[in-house]
Amino acid sequence: METLIEYWNLALNGFAEWMTAYKYLAPVVGLMLYGYMCRERYRSRNQRAFWGYGVTVITLLMVPVTGMCFLIYQTRFYDYGWVWSMAPLTAILAGGVVELVFEQLPTETMIGGERMNGKRLAFIRLCGLLAAVAVLFMLGNQGRLQQASAEELQVRDSSEEILQYMEEQALLQDTILWGPKDMMQYMRSHSGEVTLFYGRDMWDAKSGAYDYEAYEEAEIGCYNWMEMVSGALNLYLLEVEQAPEEVHAALASEDFLQKAVERGVNAIILPTQISPWMERKMQLTAEECGCSVSDTLLGEYILWLFE
Amino acid sequence: VLTEALWKNFLCGMIVITGLFACGHLAGIFLGMSVAGCSLMVLVLMAAAGILGLIILCRKWRQIFVGIGLHKGYRPEAARIVFWVLAISQIYYVFTADILVTAGDITLETVNSFLTTGEIYSVAPLTGKAMAAMPLRYKILCLPTVYTLLCRWFGAEPELIVNRVIPTMVLCMTYMSYYLLSTALFGAEEQSRKKRMWFLVMVAMIFWLCEGSVYLEGYGVLHAGWLGTTIRGCVLIPLCLYGALKRKWLVSVLCILAEACIVWTFWGFGVCAVVLAGVVLIDKGGDIRWKR
Numbered sequence: 001m002e003t004l005i006e007y008w009n010l011a012l013n014g015f016a017e018w019m020t021a022y023k024y025l026a027p028v029v030g031l032m033l034y035g036y037m038c039r040e041r042y043r044s045r046n047q048r049a050f051w052g053y054g055v056t057v058i059t060l061l062m063v064p065v066t067g068m069c070f071l072i073y074q075t076r077f078y079d080y081g082w083v084w085s086m087a088p089l090t091a092i093l094a095g096g097v098v099e100l101v102f103e104q105l106p107t108e109t110m111i112g113g114e115r116m117n118g119k120r121l122a123f124i125r126l127c128g129l130l131a132a133v134a135v136l137f138m139l140g141n142q143g144r145l146q147q148a149s150a151e152e153l154q155v156r157d158s159s160e161e162i163l164q165y166m167e168e169q170a171l172l173q174d175t176i177l178w179g180p181k182d183m184m185q186y187m188r189s190h191s192g193e194v195t196l197f198y199g200r201d202m203w204d205a206k207s208g209a210y211d212y213e214a215y216e217e218a219e220i221g222c223y224n225w226m227e228m229v230s231g232a233l234n235l236y237l238l239e240v241e242q243a244p245e246e247v248h249a250a251l252a253s254e255d256f257l258q259k260a261v262e263r264g265v266n267a268i269i270l271p272t273q274i275s276p277w278m279e280r281k282m283q284l285t286a287e288e289c290g291c292s293v294s295d296t297l298l299g300e301y302i303l304w305l306f307e
Numbered sequence: 308v309l310t311e312a313l314w315k316n317f318l319c320g321m322i323v324i325t326g327l328f329a330c331g332h333l334a335g336i337f338l339g340m341s342v343a344g345c346s347l348m349v350l351v352l353m354a355a356a357g358i359l360g361l362i363i364l365c366r367k368w369r370q371i372f373v374g375i376g377l378h379k380g381y382r383p384e385a386a387r388i389v390f391w392v393l394a395i396s397q398i399y400y401v402f403t404a405d406i407l408v409t410a411g412d413i414t415l416e417t418v419n420s421f422l423t424t425g426e427i428y429s430v431a432p433l434t435g436k437a438m439a440a441m442p443l444r445y446k447i448l449c450l451p452t453v454y455t456l457l458c459r460w461f462g463a464e465p466e467l468i469v470n471r472v473i474p475t476m477v478l479c480m481t482y483m484s485y486y487l488l489s490t491a492l493f494g495a496e497e498q499s500r501k502k503r504m505w506f507l508v509m510v511a512m513i514f515w516l517c518e519g520s521v522y523l524e525g526y527g528v529l530h531a532g533w534l535g536t537t538i539r540g541c542v543l544i545p546l547c548l549y550g551a552l553k554r555k556w557l558v559s560v561l562c563i564l565a566e567a568c569i570v571w572t573f574w575g576f577g578v579c580a581v582v583l584a585g586v587v588l589i590d591k592g593g594d595i596r597w598k599r
Contacts, residue, residue, distance in 0.1 A: 022520055045590070046491050046552040052589040053548075053582070073575045077444070081522035085540055085578045086585075088548060090517075090524045091485070094509035095492055098502050129505065133512050140516035146530060148405040185408075188435065189415040190466065192423025199433025206411025207433060 004068075011067040014080030024139040028089055031096025032058055038103070050095070057087045093136070101128035152182070158299050159186035162269060165298055167191070171267065171305070178222070178260050179269030180230040183301075197265050198223060218259045225256040230271055257285040261306055266291075268304040275302055311490045314483040318546055319558060320360065321480065322565040325453065327352040329568040332452035335427035342425050346456050386504035393511035394482060401474045401529060406466075409531045417451040418465045422458060444571045450535055474532025481528055481541040485510045488545040491552040535569035539578060547579040551586035559583045 019025060035051035060066040061083060070083045102125065137143070148156075162183070166172050177184065178197040187194045198215060201207040202223050215223075260268070270278055275295075282304050286293040289306070296303045331349035334340045340348070417432040424430055428446060431438050458468050489503040514525040527537030543562040550558030559579065566577040 022523070024517060024520075044492075044494065045593070048593055049552055049586050049590040050492060050548070052593060053586045056589060057581075057585060073581070074578075075572065075575050077571060079522075082536065084522055085536070085544065086581050088544055088582075090510055090513050091488055091492075091545060091548065093513055094485075094506050097509050098493075098506045101505070102502055129509075132509070133516070136513060136516045140513075141519040144519070145404075146407055146519055146526075148407055152408070153405065188433065189419065192419030192421075192435070195435035196433070199431065200413070200416075201433055204410055207413055 007068045007071050008064065010080050011064045011071055014071075014083075015062065015064070015067060018081065018084070024093070024136060025089075027135060027139065028087075028092055028096075029058065031100065032092055034104075035092070035096050035099060038099070050091075054087065054092050058092075061087060097129065097132040101125050101132070155180075155182045156186055158301055159183045160190070162298050162301060162303055163187050163191055163194070165296070165303070166194075166267075175267045176264045177267045177269070178226065178265045179301075180271075181223075181227060183269055197260060197263070219263070222256045222260050229274055229277075257281055258288055261285055261289045261291075266306040268306075269301050270304065272297065272300055272302050278302075278304075311487060311495050314487055315549075315555070315558065318480060318483055318487070318542070319561055322561045323356060324353065325449070325565055325568055327356060328453040328456065329449040331456070332427065332449035333447065335452065336446055340427075342421055342427065342452075342455060342459065345427065345452060346459055349456060384501070384504065386501060386508055390504060390508045390511060393508065393515065394478075397478055397511065397514065397529065398475055401478055401532060402471050404529075406470050407530050409534065412531065412534060414451060414454065414533055415465055415469055418454045418458065418469060421451060421455040422465065427452060448535060448571060449568050450533070454533070469533045474528070477532035477538055477541060478528055481524070481545075482507060482510070484542045484545040484549070487549040488552075491549045535571075539566050539570050543579055544582055547582050548586065551583045551590075 032051065032054050035047075036055040061070060067083065070086065071080065074083055159182075163186075166175070172191060172193040176195050176197055177187065181200070181203055184196050184198075185200050188196055188199070198219050199207070202215060202220070257268070268282075279295075282293045282295070286306060291306045294305050294307070296305070327349055330352060331340075331345040334348055335342070335345045413432050420430050420432045420435065421427055428438060428441060430436060431441075454465065454469050454473065457463070457472075458465050461468070463472075485507060486503070489506040493499040493502040493506065513523075514528055516525070517523050518525040518529045520526055524537075524541045527534060528541045531537055532541075543566055547559045547562035550556065550560075550562065560583075562579040563577060563583065566572070566579045570577065
């Protein structure tokens, strides 16, 4: 029963969010209704079946009860949005526009009793197509393509530099690496030899579906600590005194370093800005764990190696 | 002017090849075969399928290649030029743009794990540590093995194959699939050529203009062409619709099988099955009504 209620809420909230985020659903519905109402006019049985399928599936997806049935069918491993895969939205949009322009705009070469020449007809159709593109432009991305942010690119460059260094020094094998999450993610996706302290499923819930691995409280604590101190990079560049208390507390603590080294971590990446806080703690941790520690400056990060 | 039959056979051939990769992948999972063993098995299967394909080609080449070439008095029309400009710009974009991080996508990590260890799922893709338990519904999907074997055969970096080559191929196959759908919607005759071409132009425009919408085909085809969900949405569903509308049942059934190999559905039969069932039911329902 609880699962059913969960699906019901998903169907209701999901549709509301979908309508807000995906504004072009309005022209899809409009074109679909147009296509469906004109179906009798079509000679082609294929078109009748296509528009019939489109109108049925979209209606069923919009009605919460049937939308919920589709959600149950596609299983909980998919987000709400994927349920709309069952409606061929791009085909409906493109097919609808073409039908509208070629069939609804002057189909005969006669307007007001006068015979239209081919050029005039082509011009009217072109205007129709351009109007459709303009509507899509307004409802779509308005010319702004999705791009990786400058920060993401900077993290990728730094990760690449560290990865290359580790490869050159033959440090990748027998090393368990720990660092900011984006760097760990990049390094693991670009080298199969890197072994990480914890994986992306720690912070990316969708990745968690792939693995039944569960993390201990200490590992989750280490993750939180790492993100706090590495995320403080820009903060420390500006005003050290203005850093939140919890960041100071995190920097003052060496518990998590020790916990990580005890769990096999022998390579740690940290921003250079926090190295004044870290040097002594790294040495203390190494002493506690009976090993030595060395550091290498690589761009804006320091690679600490425990041997 | 390439024919409907050529694209249809090409796409069906690609689905069959995916099926062969799936056989190799399943052998790796259930028989514990190494990546090298899977590679050999897939190569043998592909050689056998290639011979069979050649025999079919020799017997039906007229049917497949009929109409290829330029017609007498052929003039490139506006729609065709616009379409090619849009398609080539998309190919360039897919091949050069910075890759966006897609939540939940672990393809590169998995391919790198396979290549490094030489085994299928012997280490956890996300950490490189010993494998815990991975759900079977995910383990049986064959795309990571497809990409691993391609990297192995061509000696290419996984990023090149997964993030560049495969999305470009998927983009091309997407347009083939939509072209086939356009022949089902508007007819394959010469008179409807304009409508077919403008349909493709509109599809290309929608890909560009609605690429920010994660669940619409444009996002997948431009930013994440290697994902199973993208291949399903952009290639398999239009192809399945084409098969269902034209009553080429084998094409639709191949799409359903291909979806089972590349996208997890647990106990659902997949989206292609719903599309096929929906179109057939509505078509039959329409038949009954028309007869009355």
